[in-house]
Amino acid sequence: MTQIKVLNNSGRKLNGFAKNIELLADQIAPLVEDISRLKLPDTVVIRLMTPQAWRRARSRHDMRRMMAEASKLKPSTDSMRTATLTAKAARIDRRKTWAAVGGEFVDFTNGAEIVILPAALQEMGLLGSNESHSMVLAHELAHGAQHHVDAGMTWAQMKTHFPRERGTCDRSYGFLLEGHAHWVAHAITARLHGQSTTVKPGEGATSRHQSIHDSAEQQGYRRFHDRALQCVSKVIEDNGVEQFNRVWNAPELVPLVSESSNTEDWPQRLADELAK
Structure with missing residues (x-):
C-alpha cells in the first residue's frame, strides 16, 4: 500500500489543510491504481509550498535538467539557444x-513529488473545496503512476529541452499524459462525488485568477486538455484499460503533434495498432 507523506512548507496556519490533504490522498491513491491499472511508488510525497518557493525550486530543477541533458545529448548551438530561451519563457510564465496552478507533479532531482500551492487555491476560491482538492490530487497522483510505470522515461520525453536530439519533435507526450491524468481524475471524482468534477474558479476567486483563467492562452490550454481527455476516453472505451496501457512501453503509440489537433486521428490509429 502506498504511503502518503505530506510536508507542509507553507506555514503552521495550514496544518489543518495539510492533514485534510493527507486523508484525501490516502483515500484516492488506491482508486488511482484500481482505475488506471498502474502502480504508484511505495511512498508519495505531497509538499505544500508558497508560490515563491515553488518558482525558485522549479527554475533550479529546470536548469539542472537542461544541463544534464546537454551533457548527455551534445545538442547543437541552435538547440541550446532554443532550450535556454524556452526555460526563460517558462520562468516568466510561472511568475x-x-x-492558476493548484497542484503540479514534479520529478525533482531528489525524487518525484506532488506540489500543492495553497495560495493558488485561495486565489481560485477553492481552498475549502474538498471536491476540487479530490480532482487535483487524483490528477497529480495519476501523473505519479505514469512516472512510476516506466521509471520516468515517458515523463522525461515530455519535459525534454532537446526534442530534436531525442527524435521526438513529431510527438505530443503532453497530449498523452494530460489526457490520461484527466481521464483517471474524472473517473475517481465521479466515484467519490457522484459526478466528475471540473476545477474551475469558485465564488471567491480573485480578479487576478479570473484574468488568468479567461486569457486566450489558458482557454487554448483547456481546449488542448479537453481534446486529450476525449481521445483517451475513446481509446479506453473501445479497447480497454489494459490495452491502452501498452502505450507506456511503445513510443510509436504516443500521439503525433498533428493528431493532437482533433479527437479522431489518434484513437483511430491506436485502434488499428492495438488490433494487430
Missing part, C-alpha cells in the same frame, strides 16, 4: 500564472 505570471502561478495563481
